[in-house]
Structure formats: C-alpha cells, structure tokens
Amino acid sequence: MHRTTAALMLxxxxxxxxLYVPQLAELVGRRPLVVTLHQWSGLLTPAxxxxxxxxxxxxxxxxxxNRFGAHDRTxxxxxxxxxxxPESRPAGKFNxxxxxxxSWIAGAVLVMxxxxxxxxxxxxxxxxxxxxxxxxxxxxxxxxxxxVAGHVAKALADPEARRGMRTGxxxxxxxxxxxxLWAADETDDA
Amino acid sequence: xxxxxxxxxxxxxxxxxVAAPQLQxxxxxxxxxxxxKDPTGLTELLPNGGGFRYYSVVSSxxxxxxxxxxxxxxxxxxxxxxxxxxxxxxxxxxRTVRDVQCVTGWRVPQTPFSGVKLSALLDAAGVRxxxxxxxxxxxxxxxxxxxxxxxxxxxxxxxxxxxxxKPVSHSHGxxxxxxxxxxxxxxxxxxxxxITVTSDVRPGYWEERGYDxxxxxxxxxxxxxxxxx
Numbered sequence: 141m142h143r144t145t146a147a148l149m150l151x152x153x154x155x156x157x158x159l160y161v162p163q164l165a166e167l168v169g170r171r172p173l174v175v176t177l178h179q180w181s182g183l184l185t186p187a188x189x190x191x192x193x194x195x196x197x198x199x200x201x202x203x204x205x206n207r208f209g210a211h212d213r214t215x216x217x218x219x220x221x222x223x224x225x226p227e228s229r230p231a232g233k234f235n236x237x238x239x240x241x242x243s244w245i246a247g248a249v250l251v252m253x254x255x256x257x258x259x260x261x262x263x264x265x266x267x268x269x270x271x272x273x274x275x276x277x278x279x280x281x282x283x284x285x286x287x288v289a290g291h292v293a294k295a296l297a298d299p300e301a302r303r304g305m306r307t308g309x310x311x312x313x314x315x316x317x318x319x320x321l322w323a324a325d326e327t328d329d330a
Numbered sequence: 331x332x333x334x335x336x337x338x339x340x341x342x343x344x345x346x347x348v349a350a351p352q353l354q355x356x357x358x359x360x361x362x363x364x365x366x367k368d369p370t371g372l373t374e375l376l377p378n379g380g381g382f383r384y385y386s387v388v389s390s391x392x393x394x395x396x397x398x399x400x401x402x403x404x405x406x407x408x409x410x411x412x413x414x415x416x417x418x419x420x421x422x423x424x425r426t427v428r429d430v431q432c433v434t435g436w437r438v439p440q441t442p443f444s445g446v447k448l449s450a451l452l453d454a455a456g457v458r459x460x461x462x463x464x465x466x467x468x469x470x471x472x473x474x475x476x477x478x479x480x481x482x483x484x485x486x487x488x489x490x491x492x493x494x495x496k497p498v499s500h501s502h503g504x505x506x507x508x509x510x511x512x513x514x515x516x517x518x519x520x521x522x523x524x525i526t527v528t529s530d531v532r533p534g535y536w537e538e539r540g541y542d543x544x545x546x547x548x549x550x551x552x553x554x555x556x557x558x559x
Contacts, residue, residue, distance in 0.1 A: 166501060169386040172539070206332035243332035247339020254343065270552075272350030274435055276343055 141198070142305060144188040149288065151181040156281055182256050185249055204233050205242045211321060212236035232321040241291060248284050252277060391470040391500070391521060399505050401489070405465070405527035408456035415505055418491060421446045426486050426511055429558045431547045433514040437555065443509045445490035449483045451525065463531040466508055467524035475508065475519040475534035476543060479527075486511035486559060489522065512559040513545040 155178035158168040168174060192198040215236035218228040229235065234242070258265050258273035265273075295302055300318075304310040315322055346353070396415050404410040425444035431437045452464075457479065464482045466475040481487065490498060490509040498504030503520020510517040516536045537543045542550040548557045 165385065169390060171385055208332070239332055240335065243335035244339060247336040247343075250336070251339055251343030251346075255347065269347065271354075271435055272347040275350040275354050276346040280343070280346075 141188050141192050145185065148181045148185045148188075152178060152185060153285055153288065155181065156285075160281075179256070179260055182253065186253065189246075201233070205239050208236070208239060212239065216240075226317045226320070230321055231319045232324075233319055235319065237294075241287070245284070245287065245291075248280060248287075251280055252284065255280070386470065386520075393500055394469060394505055394521075396505075399523075401506060401523060401525065403451055403455045403525045403527075405525075406458045406461035406529065407452075407527050408458060409454070411451075411455055413451075415491075418446055418489065418506065421450060423491070424485070424488060425492075426488065426509075428486070428511045429556075430515050430518075431555050431558050433516055433541060433545070433551050433553065441493065442495050443488055443490045443511075444492045444495075445488040445506075445509065447485065448487045448489055448508075448525075449485070451489060452479075452482065452527070455527070457527050460529050461527035463528045465524075465526045465528050465532050466519045466522060466534070467526070468519050468521040469523040470521045473519055473521070473535045474532075475517055476531050476537065477510065477517070478531055478544075481510075481544075484512070489525075490518075510545075512547060512557065514541075514547055514551060514553075516541060517545050 155174050158164045158174050159171070159178060165171075209232075211230035211232075213236075215229045215231055218225075219237060223229070255273035255277040258270055259277060295305075300310055300314040399415045401413045401418065402410070403413070423444050424447050425442060427440050427442045429437055429439050430441045448464075462479050464477045464479065466477075468474065477487070488509040488511075490507050491505070492498060493502055493504075493507075493509075498507050503518075503522070506522050508517070508519040508522050517534075519534070531543060533543050544550060546557070547553075547559075548555045
C-alpha cells in the first residue's frame with residue numbers, strides 16, 4: 141500500500157521533472173511517452189488509498205491520523221521550538237507531524253489530480269480555467285516535491301521507523317520512547 | 331482535524347485556480363525582475379521563470395553543422411534543390427522581432443529571428459500548379475509540420491538561421507529551424523531538413539495528436555492569447 145503509493149508518486153515526480161526541468165528534458169526527450177507515464181501515474185496515485193479503505197486496519201489508521209488531541213498541540217509547539225526531547229513530544233501511533241503531513245499530502249494529491257485532469261481533458265473546462273489550473277499545478281508541484289523530499293529525509297533519519305514500515309514491527313523501547321501514548325491508545329481502542 | 335487540513339487544501343487549490351490570473355501576472359513580474367539579477371540561474375527552474383522550454387519528441391537528436399547539414403526542397407516543384415548551410419547564408423536574409431507563444435502557455439517577448447523567406451526558396455524551386463501545401467520534415471527523424479501554400483508564402487515565415495541574433499543553437503533546433511511568426515510555436519519545426527510541396531495538407535506530428543493544423547495564435551487550440559503578429 142505505502143510502497144505502491146510511493147512508487148506511483150516517485151514516478152509522477154520523476155516524469156514531472158523530465159517534462160519540466162530543461163536540462164532533464166533535453167536528456168530524456170521522448171515527450172509523448174513521458175507525458176503518458178506522468179498522466180497515468182498521477183491518475184493512479186490515489187488508487188492504493190481507495191483500495192485500502194476496504195481494510196479495517198487501514199480505516200483505523202485513518203481515524204488515528206484524523207484525530208488531533210491535546211498532546212498533538214504539545215508536540216507541534218515543541219517542534220516549533222526545535223525541542224527534540226521525547227518527553228516534550230508526546231505521540232500515539234502517529235505523531236502530530238505525521239498527521240499534518242498525511243492530511244496535507246492527501247489534499248495536495250487531490251488538487252494535483254483535479255488541476256491535472258483539467259489540463260489533460262481540455263474540453264472539460266473553459267480555457268481560462270486551464271491556464272489557471274496549470275498555474276496551480278506548477279506551483280503546488282514544487283511544494284509537493286519539497287515536502288515529499290522532507291518526508292523521505294525524515295524516514296532516512298529514522299531506521300526504526302523504516303523497519304516498522306517494512307516489516308510491521310518495531311522495537312518496544314523505540315515505541316515507548318518515540319510514541320509513548322501508543323500503548324495506551326491500543327488498549328483504549330480495544 | 332486531519333479532515334480539515336485536507337479540505338482546506340482543496341479550498342486553497344480552488345482559490346488558487348480562481349485567483350491565478352492575478353497571481354500569475356504579479357509573480358511573472360516579480361520573477362522576471364529576480365531572474366535578471368540572478369547569477370545562479372535557479373529562478374529559471376521556478377514555474378513561470380521565463381524563457382524558452384525544451385521539448386523534443388525523440389530520445390536524442392543528431393547534431394548537424396556546416397559540413398553535414400542539408401536542406402532539401404522537393405515534391406511538386408519544377409527544380410528540386412538541396413542547400414548547404416553556407417548556401418542558405420548567402421541568400422537574402424530577413425529579420426523579424428515578434429513574441430513567441432507556445433501552445434502550453436509560455437510566451438517569450440520580442441524574440442528576433444532571421445533567415446531566408448520560405449517564399450524565396452519556393453519561388454526558386456518553382457511550385458507546380460497542383461502544389462497546394464507544404465510538408466516539413468526534420469532530422470530528429472520524427473517531427474513533421476505542415477502549412478498551406480498561402481500560409482507558407484507569408485513574409486513572416488522564415489527558414490531561420492539566427493535566433494536572438496545568434497546562430498540557432500542545437501537545443502533551439504539549429505542549425506536551421508522553421509519560424510512561423512503568426513502561429514503557435516509547435517509550427518516552427520526545429521532541426522528542419524526537408525521542404526516538400528504536396529497537393530494537400532498532411533497534418534504534422536502534434537497535429538496527429540490533437541493540435542490544430544491552422545495554429546493561429548489566439549484563434550486556435552481553444553486559446554485566447556494575444557496574437558503575435
């Protein structure tokens with residue numbers, strides 16, 4: 141699920157770069173092929189999410205991501221102070237940063253999809269809309285690129301979180317330290 | 331709360347689309363000014379950073395120079411011809427300064443092009459009465475374009491040797507490209523190598539993929555840009 145989304149997203153970003161950055165465009169060429177890859181990877185990016193909705197565990201994670209508690213405000217304040225100590229950054233299974241990222245990127249993907257479709261199917265909307273959609277698509281693409289790079293950097297900095305994504309298991313000590321409220325949350329849910 | 335962030339992104343996106351015409355004008359002015367003073371060239375990577383964008387439909391394009399470049403004129407003509415770069419340079423040159431408008435939206439103001447009028451090459455070859463259109467082919471091996479004979483005879487349709495008062499560079503379609511001033515820039519085929527007079531218009535590369543054959547700026551492809559001529 142995460143891997144398929146990530147693969148589609150990276151393909152979308154890579155093809156976008158090949159279409160957009162002149163030096164890369166010059167290197168890659170093959171414009172019709174790159175455009176087709178970009179369109180389809182973009183269109184399919186939300187597909188794993190939609191399929192995931194069939195899974196109760198995935199829906200439970202979405203509920204966790206959606207719910208912001210008092211501890212999340214504490215976490216965000218600590219993040220703003222650059223305070224890295226685990227005590228001042230209380231978190232359940234997902235910390236406040238992950239929650240903000242998840243909902244921001246979900247919204248951004250939908251906006252990219254909508255503006256992308258307006259550019260793809262030019263007859264759907266009037267011309268002024270298409271030019272405006274291009275404008276939003278271009279600038280939001282830049283923001284998405286930067287934010288996704290940040291997301292990847294965060295993951296690279298935390299091997300245990302990566303192991304969790306890969307295997308579904310994390311060390312108890314790491315979970316106690318980085319996601320102290322998780323255990324309580326699990327018993328609450330049960 | 332998470333839902334609220336998703337919804338506010340959607341709201342911002344919609345607001346962005348609505349406000350885009352104003353925002354775009356402001357940003358273009360700002361970035362244009364910044365790009366003038368930017369030694370790093372980073373502003374060129376930003377959206378609307380200005381200038382030309384490189385589009386090629388193939389993976390790589392062979393390079394041609396004085397010794398290897400040839401332009402052929404054939405089809406429904408009395409005197410088919412082949413020109414070298416030096417022969418083209420020796421013909422009378424015409425210079426125009428117009429905006430360049432791409433069908434994807436970017437526009438480069440006041441760009442000088444100079445070269446040989448296409449009509450001069452057609453006159454030299456002697457178009458037969460049954461010749462009604464021109465097909466252009468390119469040495470990238472894939473691109474093609476078309477014009478009707480009357481469009482091709484316009485004074486602002488050039489076989490361009492110079493762009494921005496420099497020889498047309500390889501990435502801009504050099505050493506020789508077509509320049510069709512009043513039309514969207516996809517008509518100005520890069521890496522021009524063949525001019526063939528035909529009895530009817532044969533749609534070019536992008537035209538077979540949905541773009542208009544008669545690509546007047548502001549009056550085709552569903553766009554309303556200010557005309558370049």
